[in-house]
Amino acid sequence: MKKITISYPLNSDEIKQWGHPQAMAIGFFDGVHLGHQNLIRRAVDYAQKAGIPATVMTFHPHPKEVLGKPPTRAQYVTPLDDKIEKMVRLGVDRVYVVRFDEAFAGVSAESFVHNMLFALQVEHAVVGFDFTFGHQAAGDVDALRRLGEGRMTVDVVPSFPLDDKKISSSSIRAFLQEGKIHEVNRLLGCSYRMTGTVVPGEQRGRKLGFPTANLDLTAPYIVPRNGIYAVRVQRLETWYNGVMSIGLKPTFHDSMAVPAVEVHIFDFDEMIYGEQLRVEVVEYIRSERRFPSVDALIAEIARDSEKSKIILRHWQK
Secondary structure: OEEEEEOOOOOHHHHHHHOOOEEEEEOOOOOOOHHHHHHHHHHHHHHHHHOOOEEEEEEEOOHHHHHOOOOOOOOEOOOHHHHHHHHHHOOOOEEEEEEOOHHHHOOOHHHHHHHHHOOOOEEEEEEEOOOOEOHHHOEOHHHHHHHHOOOOEEEEEOOOEEOOEEOOHHHHHHHHHHOOHHHHHHHHOOOEEEEEEEEOOOOHHHHHOOOOEEEEEOOOEOOOOOEEEEEEEEEOOEEEEEEEEEEOOOOOOOOOOOOEEEEEEOOOOOOOOOOEEEEEEEEEEEEOOOOOOHHHHHHHHHHHHHHHHHHHHHHHO
16 A cells, blocks of 8 residues: 655656556545445445556645644544554555645645546546535535546445434544543444553552553544543554543642543553553543542542453453
C-alpha cells in the first residue's frame, strides 16, 4: 500500500506516475467507521472485478485548521496515520492525501473533477450520499455524476444505519466526549484506539502500589471524557490488560491545565520510558472524582482494577 501526498494542481510527474485507471473512494473518513468501511469496500470490490487498483482520496488537515477564524487545531477520531492503517486492512492499494490549504479550498467543483479525478484517470468513484466538493461545497453527488458522465462512473452509497440510526463521525465524537465508549466501539466496529509515548510522571502511582505509564499522545486524538476505563494495551507485539485514568487528578491537584492519560498495566513492571503504547479503550467504568484520603483512593483503584479484569474477561470471549 502506498500513501501519496498530493496538492492542487497536480504536476506532470504526479499525473504520469499515478494517472492510471483506478476505482476511488472519496471522503474525509474520520474514524473509518462501519459506514466508511462499507463505502471503501464497494470501491475495493469494483476494483477487484475490473482488475484495477483500489484507491482512496482523503483530505488533510481538517478545513477548520485552514479556514477557521481563528484557525483551530482539529482533534480526530482517527488521526491521519491511524486512518490510513484502517484503510489498508480493507484492501486499499493506494491512499491519496490531498493537502487541504486555502488554494485548494478555492478550487471549483469542475476543476476538482477535471484536474484531479480525470488527471488521475479515476474510472469509478464511490462517494457517500451527502458528499460535497469544490469551493463552498458547491458540488454534490448529482454534480459529480454530471461532470463525470462519459468518463467516470459514480457509485453513491446511501446512509449506513445501525439500529435504524445513521452512523456518523459527529455522533462518534459526541459519544467520546460523553464517555459512551460502548457506543463508540459499536459504530467503529472495533475498540477506540489511541497511541502515546511513555513519559515521566509524578511517580505517585508506583507509591500507591499501582504503577502507571503516563502517555503523551502522539497525535491530536479526541480524548474520551475524564474517567476510568477498561483497556487493552499493546507494547511492541504483545497485548496486556489494564485500566486507564483520564483526568485532572482532583485528589492531589486543585487545577491542571490538561487532563493526564495514565495506564496501569496488569502484571507488568518494566521501565518503558520513551516507548510507544497503543491503547484500546474497551469500556467506561466510572467518572473521575476527588477522594477524602489517599487510602480511599487506593481502595477505589483496586476496585477499578477488578472491574476492568471482569469486563475484559467477558469482552475477550
